Amino acid sequence: MVRDLPAWVEVDLDAFASNLRWIRGRLGRDVRIHLVVKADAYGHGAAAIARVAREENVHSLGVATLHEGIELRREGSDLPIIILSPTLPNEAGAIVDNRLVPTVGNPETANALSDLSRAAGTRTPVHVEVDTGMGRSGIAPGEAVAFCTGLDRLPGIELAGLYTHFPKADAPEGAPMVRRQLADFRRIADAVRDAGIDPGLLHAANSAAVMLQSESWLDMVRPGILAYGLTPSEAVPPPPELTPVMRFVSRIVHLRELPPGHPVSYGGDFVSPERMRIGTAAVGYGHGYPYALSGRGYALLRGRRVPILGRVTMDTTVFDLRGVPEARLGDEIVLFGRQGDETIRAGDLAALAGTLHYEVLIGIGRRVPRVYTRTGRSVGVRSLLGMEHSSPSPTTGE
Numbered sequence: 001m002v003r004d005l006p007a008w009v010e011v012d013l014d015a016f017a018s019n020l021r022w023i024r025g026r027l028g029r030d031v032r033i034h035l036v037v038k039a040d041a042y043g044h045g046a047a048a049i050a051r052v053a054r055e056e057n058v059h060s061l062g063v064a065t066l067h068e069g070i071e072l073r074r075e076g077s078d079l080p081i082i083i084l085s086p087t088l089p090n091e092a093g094a095i096v097d098n099r100l101v102p103t104v105g106n107p108e109t110a111n112a113l114s115d116l117s118r119a120a121g122t123r124t125p126v127h128v129e130v131d132t133g134m135g136r137s138g139i140a141p142g143e144a145v146a147f148c149t150g151l152d153r154l155p156g157i158e159l160a161g162l163y164t165h166f167p168k169a170d171a172p173e174g175a176p177m178v179r180r181q182l183a184d185f186r187r188i189a190d191a192v193r194d195a196g197i198d199p200g201l202l203h204a205a206n207s208a209a210v211m212l213q214s215e216s217w218l219d220m221v222r223p224g225i226l227a228y229g230l231t232p233s234e235a236v237p238p239p240p241e242l243t244p245v246m247r248f249v250s251r252i253v254h255l256r257e258l259p260p261g262h263p264v265s266y267g268g269d270f271v272s273p274e275r276m277r278i279g280t281a282a283v284g285y286g287h288g289y290p291y292a293l294s295g296r297g298y299a300l301l302r303g304r305r306v307p308i309l310g311r312v313t314m315d316t317t318v319f320d321l322r323g324v325p326e327a328r329l330g331d332e333i334v335l336f337g338r339q340g341d342e343t344i345r346a347g348d349l350a351a352l353a354g355t356l357h358y359e360v361l362i363g364i365g366r367r368v369p370r371v372y373t374r375t376g377r378s379v380g381v382r383s384l385l386g387m388e389h390s391s392p393s394p395t396t397g398e
Contacts, residue, residue, distance in 0.1 A: 001106070001228075002290075005013075005045045005251075005255060005324060005369055006250060006251050006282035006283075007249070007250040007281075007282050007287055007368055008249070008250075008368060008369045008370070008371050008381075009043070009246055009247070009248050009249070009364055009368050009369070009370050009371065010045050010247040010249060010337070010371050010373060011045060011048065011049075011245055011246055011249075011370050011371065011372050012245050012246075012372070012373050013048065013052050013133050013245075013372055013374050014283065014374050014375060014381070015229060015243040015244070015245045016044075016049065016052055016227065016228065016229075016245045016361050016371070017052050017056055017066060018229055018241075018243060019227050019228070019229050019242050019243065019245070020033070020035075020052075020053065020056040020058065023068065023210065023223055023226065023227065023315060024057075025280050026210070027210070027217060027221060027332060031170070031217045031218075031220065031221060031222070032059035032060070032079065032148075032201070032219060032220040032365060033056070033058045033059055033084065033161035033221060033223065033397045034058075034059055034060045034062055034128055034220050034221065034222045034224045035049075035053050035058045035062065035063070035222075035224075035227055035254075036061075036062040036073070036084070036222055036223065036224035036227075037049055037050060037053075037061050037062060037063060037068075037298060038063050038064035038068060038084070038224075039046075039064065039068075039300070040068075040286045040362070040366075041155070041165055041228075042225060042228050042322060042361045042362055043226060043247060043288075043306045043362045043363070043364050044246055044361075044370070045370045045372070046061075046063075046068070046071070046072055047071075047075035047076075047077070048370070048382065050059060050075070050079065051077075052261070053079070053092070054077070054078075054079055055183075056096040056343065058079065059079075059080070059220060059393075060079055060080035060081065060082055060101075060220075060352050061077065061079050061080070061081045061082070061248055062081075062082050062084045062222060062224075063083055063084065063243075064083070064085045065083065065085060066083060066087065066091045066094055066095065066100070068083075068322040069081045069083055069095075069098060069100040069351045070094060070098050070100075070271065073098045073099070073100075073358065074198065076162060080101055080125075081099075081101040082100075082101040082102075082103070082127055082161070083100055083101065083102045084093075084102075084129075084222075085103065085105055085137070086106075086129075086137050087102040087103060087104065087105075088107055088109060089106075089109045089111075089112040090112075091109075091110045091111060092112035092113045092115075092116050093114065093116055094359075095124065096113065096116045096117055096120050096122065096124055097120075099138075101124075101125050101126065101127060101160060101161075102124075102126055102127070102138075103126070103128070103129055103138065104126045104127070104128060104129050104157075105128070105129065105138065105139060105167040107150065107354065109391060110126070110150070110151055110154055110157065111142070111154065111298060111301075113126065113154075113157050113213040114154040114156040114157050115127075115153060115156070115158065115216040116156075116157075117156030117157055118155055118156040120204055121156050122156070123157060124156065124157045124158075125149065125157070125159075125160030125161075125200075126157050126158070126161075127159075127160060127161035127162070127163060127200070127345065128144070128147065128148060128162050128163075128310075129163055129164065129165065129335045130162065130163070130164050130181075130185060130188055131164070132164045132181040132182075132184045132188075133164075133166075133167060133177060133180070133205070134137040134164070134165045134166070134167045134184050134285055134380050135167070136165070138165070138192055141184060141188055143186070143192070143194055144162075144188045144192065145191045145195050145276050147196055147199070148162070148192050148195070148197050149197060149276055151376035152197045157210070157374075157382070158200075159198065159199060159200050160200040160201065161199070161200040161202070161203060161220075162188075162189055162192065162199040162200060162202055162203075163199075163202070163203040163204060163222075164181060164204045165187045165206065166168075166178050166204065166205075166206060166208070166209055166213075166216070167212060168283075169205075169206060169208035169209040169212065169216075169232075170207075170208035170212075170232040170235055170236050171233070171235055172235055175213070176210070177211065178213050178216065179215075180211075180387075181204075182204060182215065182216050185202075185204060185388070186302070189202055201219040202219045202220070203218055203219060203220040203221065203222060204216045204218055204392065205217050205218070205221040205222060206221075206222055206223070206224065206232070207219070207223045207224050207225050207226035207227075207231065207232050207236075208231075208232045208233070210223050210226055211226065211231065211239075211385045212236065213237050218275065219254065223320075225357075225358065226242070226245065228244070228245045228361070229240075229242045229244035229246075230244060230345075230346065230347070230357060230361075234347070234386065238283055244263070244346070245336065246337070246361065247282050247332050247334065247336070247337030247338065248289075248334070248335040248336050248337060248344070248364060248368075249283065249331075249332055249333070249335065250282050250283035250333050250335060250336070251280040251282055251293065251330055251331065251332060251333065252281055252301070252319075252327060252328070252329060252330065252331045252375055253280055253281065253282045253316070253329070253330075253375060254279065254280035254329075255277065255278070255279050255321070255327070255328075255329055256277070256278055256279075256280075256281075257275060257276070257277055257278075258272045258276050258277075258278055259272070259273055259275055260272055260273065260274050261345065263311040264309045264318050265294075265309065265310030265311070265313060265318055266310070266311045266313060267311055268310075269294070269295060269310050270295060270309045270310040271313060276320065276321075276322050277321045277322060278309060278318050278319065278320060278321060279306075279315075279318070279319050279321045279327055279331075279333075280316050280317070280318050280319075280398065281299070281317050281318075281319060282314070282315070283315075283317055284312055284313045284314045284315045284316050284317055285313070285314055286310055286314040286315050286365070287315075287362075287365060287367055287368050287369065288363040288365045288367075288369065289312060289317060289335060290312070290349065290353040290355065290360065290363070291311070291363075292353035292354055292355070293308055293312055293349060293352055294308065294310065294312045295308060295310060295311070296308065296309040296352050297312075297349060297352050297353070298319075298344070299333045299334060299335050299344065300334040300339040300340070300342050300344060301319065301321070301324050301332075301333045301334075301339075302324050302326065302327060302331065302332065302339075302340070303332060303339050303340025303341060303342050304323055304324050304342070305323075305342065305344075306319040306320055306321060306323060306324060306380065307319065307320045307331070308320075312371055313351070319333065335349070336348070336349055338359070342380045345357070346360045346361055347360075349364070360395070366383075367381060369381050370382045370383075
């Protein structure tokens with residue numbers, strides 16, 4: 001399958017499963033793992049990632065939007081799916097119908113969920129976020145007990161979890177803020193209990209806190225980028241046991257010798273200083289390869305670094321092949337990931353492009369097929385045409 005593709009993403013499901021096991025070993029068996037799979041599992045493909053997560057006994061999945069949750073249900077996931085962003089009253093019907101677990105932050109949504117759950121003859125679990133310092137969403141600390149008391153009085157819904165979020169857990173100077181937030185959160189949870197209400201699962205730790213703040217693990221943690229083999233920032237060194245799950249690859253689809261003084265790509269920003277060999281790869285910003293890498297990025301070809309010449313275009317990018325004279329048409333060119341003894345990290349591209357490695361990962365669009373591998377073999381491809389499986393399937397764990 002791969003040999004027919006001009007550009008693709010390889011997703012190593014064995015590496016992903018191994019990362020989850022490492023996180024589990026770090027936490028111990030008493031702490032649940034809530035795997036964050038928002039933004040299509042950070043670009044890896046949420047459906048395939050969710051299947052492996054279930055095999056690895058992940059407790060629940062975290063999404064950002066209602067429609068991400070619905071898509072996972074349609075793909076067959078039966079794990080609890082928590083919507084980690086605030087939900088609106090008009091989303092209540094779809095939440096109940098698809099057995100999703102919303103974050104509730106206003107009475108209007110709570111009332112709508114209560115009414116629709118009663119009508120459906122079911123009870124909908126909900127989580128409540130308390131804003132202890134993020135300043136983005138969540139109930140103010142002074143209002144948390146009253147809000148939870150109001151939820152407790154509504155039929156058809158039940159408080160299944162209480163959580164908060166750390167904005168600076170990945171920065172060394174953020175440790176005092178994490179400790180303060182955690183102390184505030186514990187006090188709020190205790191006050192909810194003192195009011196006679198079970199707050200459900202308590203959770204606060206994101207990927208950085210999983211690595212750096214063991215006191216924040218509570219009942220459940222919410223790893224995102226960590227499960228995909230990366231850490232949130234350079235301030236959190238990657239443990240050697242973790243493996244990046246994604247590799248972004250294209251092919252050389254055109255080779256040419258340029259004479260001296262020949263412009264390359266839009267704008268003619270680069271002009272060949274001598275006779276030189278160039279190669280065009282079938283990848284551009286239309287695939288999610290950042291335009292900001294124009295004239296400054298590089299890739300791996302036959303295990304050597306080759307620089308970008310001129311501007312990245314929507315569909316193709318030109319590379320300098322003077323250092324790889326043996327390059328041939330159809331050769332694989334690695335945009336990030338390992339080739340031979342060399343590696344380009346998503347974070348390396350992010351630094352050159354002036355962005356975050358999160359954005360590099362999730363920016364790779366569905367135009368680019370995801371090729372899923374286990375034990376080095378392709379076990380499925382997801383493309384714009386849908387999911388195609390080879391044997392064994394990604395769900396077998398073989």
